[in-house]
Amino acid sequence: MDMTFWRAGLLASFFLLAACDPSTSAVKPAAPATTVLEGKTMGTFWRVSMMNVDARRADELRDKIQSQLDADDQLLSTYKNDSALMRFNLSNSTSLWPVSEAMADIVTEALHIGYKTNGAMDITVGPLVNLWGFGPTKQPEHIPDQAQIDDARARTGLQHLTVINQYGQQYLQKDIPDLFVDLSTVGEGYAADHLAALMTQEGIPRYLVSVGGALVSRGLNASDKPWRVAIQKPTDTQNAVQAVVDINGHGISTSGSYRNYYELDGKRLSHVIDPQTGRPIEHNLVSVTVIAPTALEADTWDTGLMVLGPEKAKEVVRQEGLAVYMITKEGDTFKTWMSPQFQSFLVSEQN
Numbered sequence: 199m200d201m202t203f204w205r206a207g208l209l210a211s212f213f214l215l216a217a218c219d220p221s222t223s224a225v226k227p228a229a230p231a232t233t234v235l236e237g238k239t240m241g242t243f244w245r246v247s248m249m250n251v252d253a254r255r256a257d258e259l260r261d262k263i264q265s266q267l268d269a270d271d272q273l274l275s276t277y278k279n280d281s282a283l284m285r286f287n288l289s290n291s292t293s294l295w296p297v298s299e300a301m302a303d304i305v306t307e308a309l310h311i312g313y314k315t316n317g318a319m320d321i322t323v324g325p326l327v328n329l330w331g332f333g334p335t336k337q338p339e340h341i342p343d344q345a346q347i348d349d350a351r352a353r354t355g356l357q358h359l360t361v362i363n364q365y366g367q368q369y370l371q372k373d374i375p376d377l378f379v380d381l382s383t384v385g386e387g388y389a390a391d392h393l394a395a396l397m398t399q400e401g402i403p404r405y406l407v408s409v410g411g412a413l414v415s416r417g418l419n420a421s422d423k424p425w426r427v428a429i430q431k432p433t434d435t436q437n438a439v440q441a442v443v444d445i446n447g448h449g450i451s452t453s454g455s456y457r458n459y460y461e462l463d464g465k466r467l468s469h470v471i472d473p474q475t476g477r478p479i480e481h482n483l484v485s486v487t488v489i490a491p492t493a494l495e496a497d498t499w500d501t502g503l504m505v506l507g508p509e510k511a512k513e514v515v516r517q518e519g520l521a522v523y524m525i526t527k528e529g530d531t532f533k534t535w536m537s538p539q540f541q542s543f544l545v546s547e548q549n
Contacts, residue, residue: 231420235260239267240275240385242410248397249404249420259400266396267409270389273301274381276324277334283381287324290375294362302361302368304381304388304494311498312356315514319502320473322359324378325350330478332469333380347476353377354473386410387451387497394493412451412493426545432485432525432532440485440534441523442545449493453500454485472505481507484532485525489543508535 233251237244237260244267251259275281279288286295297305305321312319324333329350331337342350358377362369370379381388390412397405397416404417406425415425424444431438432454443450453470468478486503490496499520503511508526512535515522521539525532536544 235263237264237267239264239409240271240389241277242386243408244389244393244410245408246393246397247406247419247425248402249417251402259402262396262400263393266392267389270385270392273298274304274385274388276380276382283379286370286372287378292371292373292375294364294369294371297368297370299368300388300392302363302370304384305359305370305379306361307494308381308384308498309356309359309361311495311502314518315499315502315506317356317473318505318510319383319498320354320356321379321381321383322354322356322377323471323473324380325353325376326471326473326476327380327382327469328378329476330469330471332471351473351476383453383501384494384498386412387449387492387494390414390493390497391449409493411453412449412497413445414449414493415445416447429485429487429523431548432527439548440525440532441547443487443489443523443540443543444545445489445543448489448491448543449496450487450489451493451496451500452485452487453504470501470504479505479507482526482528483508483511483524484527486511487523487540489521489540 231249233248233256235246235256244263246263272278273282276284276287278284282297282301286297289295308319308321312321326347327333328335329338329342329346353374353376358373359379360371362371386409389409390407391414393407393409394405394414394416397407404419406413406415406419413427419425424446426442426444427450428439429441429443429452431440470479471477472479483504486500488496488499488503490499503514503522506514508524511524515537519539521537521543523534523536523540525534534547
């Protein structure tokens with residue numbers, strides 16, 4: 199497995215939002231009845247906490263989990279030319295391209311939220327991600343010039359991608375041959391939901407699963423209380439908890455601009471690319487957490503809101519009634535804002 203997959207947008211999220219345990223937050227550690235499985239996937243880490251599972255059963259589940267996540271990686275990777283997504287990307291065909299129902303569902307959700315965010319969440323932004331060195335290609339030696347940016351932007355746009363259902367078969371279709379779809383911004387959410395479905399299928403009623411920065415919970419923890427999740431302060435110099443939430447069986451995901459970056463020509467460049475400008479974002483919104491019915495939905499919204507910046511993001515949050523927690527950097531301090539819908543999930547918040 200290529201462990202660089204997903205670094206373009208979601209590796210930072212793993213550190214921003216984590217299941218509450220001794221290594222990632224200040225929340226009380228799990229009781230002995232909790233079984234915890236961990237592994238690597240998609241360039242990040244997966245983790246499953248569940249109740250009353252013996253060692254033999256845990257080993258069986260670990261193999262099933264890893265096998266499923268490997269299959270998800272093979273579906274969505276942009277680092278593997280033989281993945282289902284890259285076969286579509288590398289094809290110059292503008293004809294109907296058959297895809298799995300899972301792929302169609304992911305793209306449909308991404309397009310839906312993409313239009314809701316006025317194109318800020320754009321899964322066709324791949325040429326720009328690659329241009330700035332946050333995709334499978336290496337980092338540029340110098341900041342791209344405007345001509346390079348314009349050329350990459352000309353090969354992007356949600357309007358160039360369509361999902362089609364004909365007689366029960368799902369298809370993707372692009373109307374420009376070199377359209378490049380990048381699902382790294384939503385892959386963790388899909389994988390977390392898929393992992394939760396596996397737990398339910400295996401008869402596990404109480405669990406907390408995470409893939410990178412996307413989490414899903416069901417039932418109660420070992421203390422017969424709802425699972426709690428820590429949102430960390432958006433800084434790469436300390437592991438401090440900003441807030442703790444009770445996600446109540448929902449999905450949750452965080453997008454941040456401060457972990458995955460590099461410096462070029464004396465400028466700090468974030469991995470979060472604005473499709474409208476073709477450049478890394480420069481506003482002061484540094485972290486967005488979304489709680490939604492599914493992790494895929496949360497993972498898709500957080501990216502779009504992150505791109506929009508604080509004021510435009512708030513407008514969308516109010517219009518759509520989303521449960522969102524945002525952190526902006528004001529000088530040397532951080533300022534938080536949450537929607538009324540998010541407040542119902544909040545357990546505690548640090549100043």
